[in-house]
Amino acid sequence: MQATTAIPILLCKRLSTSKFVGARRSKVLTYDSINSHVKKVEYAVRGELAIRAEKIKEKLAKNEDLGFEAVVNCNIGNPQQLMQRPITFFRQVAALTEYPDLLSPENQDHVKALFPSDAIERARKLLKQIGSVGAYSHSQGVPHIRQDVAKFIEERDGYPSDMNNIFLTQGASSGVQSVLQLIITHPDVGVMIPIPQYPLYSATLSLFNARAVPYYLNEDDDWSLDIDQLTSSLANGRSKGCEVRALVIINPGNPTGQCLTERNMREIIEFCYNERIVLLADEVYQTNIYRPSERPFHSFKKILRSMGSKYEDFELFSFHSISKGMIGECGRRGGYYECTGIDREVVGQLYKLASVSLCPNVQGQIMVDLMVKPPKRGDPSHELYQKELKGIYASLKRRSEKLSGLFNSLDGVTCNDAKGSMYLFPRIRLPPKAIEAAREAGKQPDEFYCLAMLDATGVCVVPGSGFGQKDGTWHFRSTFLPPEELFDGFCANLKKFHQEFLSKYRD
Numbered sequence: 249m250q251a252t253t254a255i256p257i258l259l260c261k262r263l264s265t266s267k268f269v270g271a272r273r274s275k276v277l278t279y280d281s282i283n284s285h286v287k288k289v290e291y292a293v294r295g296e297l298a299i300r301a302e303k304i305k306e307k308l309a310k311n312e313d314l315g316f317e318a319v320v321n322c323n324i325g326n327p328q329q330l331m332q333r334p335i336t337f338f339r340q341v342a343a344l345t346e347y348p349d350l351l352s353p354e355n356q357d358h359v360k361a362l363f364p365s366d367a368i369e370r371a372r373k374l375l376k377q378i379g380s381v382g383a384y385s386h387s388q389g390v391p392h393i394r395q396d397v398a399k400f401i402e403e404r405d406g407y408p409s410d411m412n413n414i415f416l417t418q419g420a421s422s423g424v425q426s427v428l429q430l431i432i433t434h435p436d437v438g439v440m441i442p443i444p445q446y447p448l449y450s451a452t453l454s455l456f457n458a459r460a461v462p463y464y465l466n467e468d469d470d471w472s473l474d475i476d477q478l479t480s481s482l483a484n485g486r487s488k489g490c491e492v493r494a495l496v497i498i499n500p501g502n503p504t505g506q507c508l509t510e511r512n513m514r515e516i517i518e519f520c521y522n523e524r525i526v527l528l529a530d531e532v533y534q535t536n537i538y539r540p541s542e543r544p545f546h547s548f549k550k551i552l553r554s555m556g557s558k559y560e561d562f563e564l565f566s567f568h569s570i571s572k573g574m575i576g577e578c579g580r581r582g583g584y585y586e587c588t589g590i591d592r593e594v595v596g597q598l599y600k601l602a603s604v605s606l607c608p609n610v611q612g613q614i615m616v617d618l619m620v621k622p623p624k625r626g627d628p629s630h631e632l633y634q635k636e637l638k639g640i641y642a643s644l645k646r647r648s649e650k651l652s653g654l655f656n657s658l659d660g661v662t663c664n665d666a667k668g669s670m671y672l673f674p675r676i677r678l679p680p681k682a683i684e685a686a687r688e689a690g691k692q693p694d695e696f697y698c699l700a701m702l703d704a705t706g707v708c709v710v711p712g713s714g715f716g717q718k719d720g721t722w723h724f725r726s727t728f729l730p731p732e733e734l735f736d737g738f739c740a741n742l743k744k745f746h747q748e749f750l751s752k753y754r755d
């Protein structure tokens with residue numbers, strides 16, 4: 249008792265002699281005193297445009313007349329925010345695992361009336377392995393689920409996969425960050441990233457104080473990846489004193505929507521092998537493939553293993569996620585990465601790193617299990633699962649074609665169509681007057697165009713500068729996720745905006 253009363257007295261004494269009495273104390277944490285690497289981080293996907301979009305939403309909620317009824321968030325690949333329905337089986341299992349009393353004998357009749365038997369069975373099986381979804385799991389992820397992931401990879405690729413090399417994660421992002429943290433040993437470490445790129449990479453490199461070594465994708469050839477470009481980018485990085493340790497490939501691409509050919513993938517592996525570079529393969533869009541016969545998805549793991557024993561020790565990290573594909577469960581934060589050819593002690597360090605955060609969230613892990621092991625033929629839920637999956641896929645493909653068709657019909661705009669992923673990255677050629685007006689407003693021309701689009705239509709996209717682009721070119725990234733029933737209206741609004749913007753700034 250004495251000790252506890254002593255503390256306030258001591259504190260009072262200190263405050264009473266402090267020069268801050270009556271005045272506000274200065275903050276320990278100010279913009280100037282926080283970690284400077286945090287301040288360097290840029291993430292345009294949720295940048296100025298997205299912040300302005302939130303303000304517009306507030307105005308619309310107060311019934312202000314802005315000439316449109318809603319903000320359409322095409323700035324982020326967030327399917328369920330734009331009304332994509334979750335896969336029924338996945339949510340059934342998630343619901344049952346979340347509230348296990350539903351599985352008790354006294355609720356059996358009600359539950360059987362509401363849930364198919366395979367959802368009930370799967371929930372029971374998962375709970376048997378997991379215990380409670382409210383408990384921490386193994387830091388690397390529930391072993392049973394990792395086993396299912398390994399099986400999925402084996403079936404996908406035709407080569408063995410070991411559950412001990414698989415880490416379940418809070419989305420692909422946290423896996424990428426763990427691996428980059430491990431790779432970056434000093435400020436001159438360079439990581440090769442595509443331009444345009446998904447800004448997780450540039451942001452994480454800023455955060456961990458490493459250097460991005462950009463390589464450019466070729467817009468004139470469907471955003472292809474040219475090995476000569478990798479070679480010159482590497483030489484350039486090395487000439488600037490970078491120790492280049494890793495190469496990031498996003499396949500299918502974000503924001504560019506391309507899908508690599510098998511031949512190109514072999515060349516990339518060979519390049520990394522010869523240059524002693526670790527490969528990070530971001531494969532989160534592996535099921536968003538819209539020309540499967542012409543441009544099928546191949547995993548880097550499969551191509552690597554098909555290249556024979558010379559490449560046995562090749563170092564590869566492959567990332568996947570529940571956020572994309574036809575699943576779109578971004579908010580649940582689930583994913584995994586597989587380590588191929590990574591030294592056991594290094595895997596051990598990754599495990600230690602994972603254990604600092606205890607474990608990835610368990611519902612996210614459950615969703616990973618459902619992604620890699622969906623209802624199979626003959627299961628009660630198979631037909632509905634297939635119907636939902638195919639319905640979403642076909643609609644995404646239609647919407648991607650419609651939107652690229654629209655962009656290509658606009659004056660001064662060209663757009664490669666999407667072979668994969670959820671985005672289009674049209675190039676816009678703006679009149680000199682618009683570029684001048686942007687300069688006067690202190691904005692990049694593409695940012696200026698996107699802000700005008702948001703104000704006129706409520707459609708929020710991301711300026712190309714947020715992903716990187718060749719100097720002197722301007723782009724923006726849009727998802728093609730708005731609901732199909734609203735898609736024609738959405739396209740018409742964009743067309744009208746573009747025409748009005750051009751006539752306003754035409755010479």
Ligand SMILES: Cc1ncc(COP(=O)(O)O)c(C=O)c1O
Binds near residue numbers: 498530582583
């Ligand atoms: C290429 C790429 N990698 C990773 C991510 C992050 O995904 P997750 O939600 O799994 O963290 C995204 C998200 O848009 C992405 O586009």
